[in-house]
Amino acid sequence: MVGLFKKICLFTLLVICSDYLFGICMNKIYSHTEKGDHGRNNYICNDANQDVLIFGSSRAIHHYDPSILENNLGMSCYNCGEDGMGIVLSYGRYKLFQRKHQPKLIIYDIEVAYDLLKNDNTKYLGFLRPFYDDPEIKSIFEEVNPNEKYKMISHLYRYNSRWLDIIAQYRSKSNIYARDYKFAPLNRTMDYEPETYKFASDEDCDDLKLKIWDKFLNDCERNNTKIVFVISPVYGEKSNHVLKPFANLIQKHDVTLLDHFSDELFINNKELFADKMHLNTEGAKRLSEKVSLEIKSLIK
């Protein structure tokens, strides 16, 4: 039994050392990653200092061309949207961003699936794990899943599933650096008839996401950052239904909502869509123009 105990201790020590060494290496690599989505994440959280930030899911990163917004608004702009991500990541990124610079305007493209509805919030924490040591980020982890603090003891876990992408992006020969990255236009046109959109009900809203929204909007108010919500067009949808808890949030914080969900300039034109939920390059250009002009008239 003593022999077994010694072996288990030795093995545990080996695991701890490997974990620690891996952590040191990955921290170093991550902090020097300047390309790809991890380079962007690193840039947003450590170096970016633009006045206008765009947040949201794939509908943000594919729909808004920062150069159009910069031209029309006369302010520097960066697109912080991320595929399949919502308010949990956006809030974390905002907290890290505003340590060094207060943005003047935030444009948030709302996608109910990621920003409002109940689902596993742990999956939104991935991009924030390398920044776990920041107290603000720690508190987000604590709210999302209290068990995460134990898992985060392991440095290997911090880079779980992402380490290979990080190394590849660190060594990438691409000449597109995160600081110069604009957005991710979709260069295809929808050539089929999609299924109809399924509206969620008010009961499907996630209390935790609403709580994070509340914090986000309070922070923006405190820091004099104007926030504008946009709902991008969805192909073929003639009317929208804004969920009540979200409508209450908008009312409480007096936020402007630009609802283009059933904007007739877009929704009947397949040529502007890559798929039902995403505009293509041309659609994105038109939406960026339209939204930037609307915001311009708002902030005058």
Add this chain to the structure above:
Amino acid sequence: MIFNSFDFLWLCPLLLICYYLIKALLERKYKEIGNFLLIAISYYVYMRWKPVSGLVLLYITCITFLFAKLIQKKRKTLLLWIGVILTILPLFLFKYLNFVNDLINDIFVGISIPYASHLSKLLMPLGLSFYSLQALGYMIDVYYQKIETEKNWWHYMLFVCFFPQITSGPISKAKDLLPQIKYRKGFDSNQFVQGLKWILWGMFLKMVLADRIGIYVDSIYNNYHYMSGLSCFVACILYSFQLYGDFAGYSFMALGVGELFGFELINNFRRPYLAVSVTDFWRRWHISLSMWLRDYIYIPLGGSRCNKLRNYWNIFITFLVSGIWHGANLTYIFWGILHGIFQIIEKMLGLHKKESKGIEWAGRTLITFLLISLAWVFFRMPTLTDGFNVISRIATNHDLTMATITPSTAIFIVMALTITIVKDIMDEFVDKEYTLFHHKWLGVRWATYLGLLLLILTCGVFDAGQFIYVSF
């Protein structure tokens, strides 16, 4: 207890320490303290999911314990049947009642007779299908006088509720498990280490192989209408490995936890995809269920000691029951029938006994794997129509484009598959002292343990959901 949950990571060591500590301190005075502790732990762990399900577990335990005693006294078939019906009653109510009701509804609607009976769906207690079969097996064994009735209620209670196997098996036999409960050995460090090895390998299979593949397979099967034939085929092959990783992963972890507490449970998996026939596959896949079906369905029906036609019928019925057991859905029934038909054909051609080597072995293994993979499509899809649609897409859509997969996901999947296949081939063909987990050189063994653990931490999917078989 869900072995891939965070709870397991802290609860299992805590329970182990408490168990061995209390046992060491009090066993001399109270001989049965170890068993009482295990019953308490098992019920605690089981009722953490849904407290009321503990009543169902207790009901099954009481009914089978009581009827086994009655059957021992008066060996009457009627008593056995009453016992069987009362034991499977919760299973029928929770698992099949809605299915039967929907079927009747469909039939009535089909012949235009109004039938409006809507039942609210009951949430099935975890592992009900598994422990019901285990308890049923004990009662039938008593009827056939293969074993004596268990006189000690507490021993029998532990036999039914032992927590590592309660949610997804293995389905232990009374003759294997009850003696281990009765005559407990002391702490065995070799057994303990073996248990840790099983848990490590099970975790790798579940978190690195199954859950990683699952993300990709789900993305294809959930949108198969838009996918190419090649993508559907790749999903079909990968799903075979997902299911293997998921279920074998669970079973190995159950086996491992059992060993940590000093029990040797039946090993449910023996490299199933190296089978040379479907008959051989069922000697390697979910072994405890195969044995249960053989002993309590196939042999009582007459087994192979009858004419050929009757034998084929017995095989067919056995696998029909297997399909029904897996789930209340026509897809599972069709999957069971397919396996029955495959084995009948093998028996007709005499393939079930034929030994093969070299290229013939490789060819047969490959064909068996492909047949099994195609059958899994029906196991995976929600309806028979979806299953046939996927098969037809594989057969008729010759588009060679593949569904998008990130390079890192592809690398993780290929790496996990390679490790799994290499380990299984080594375990099958190489002397035990040269296999990764039992290598005669300490360095190789430790490198294997460390490597797997690091791979779990760096490549494992940590926020995946439940084990597939738990829902059965």
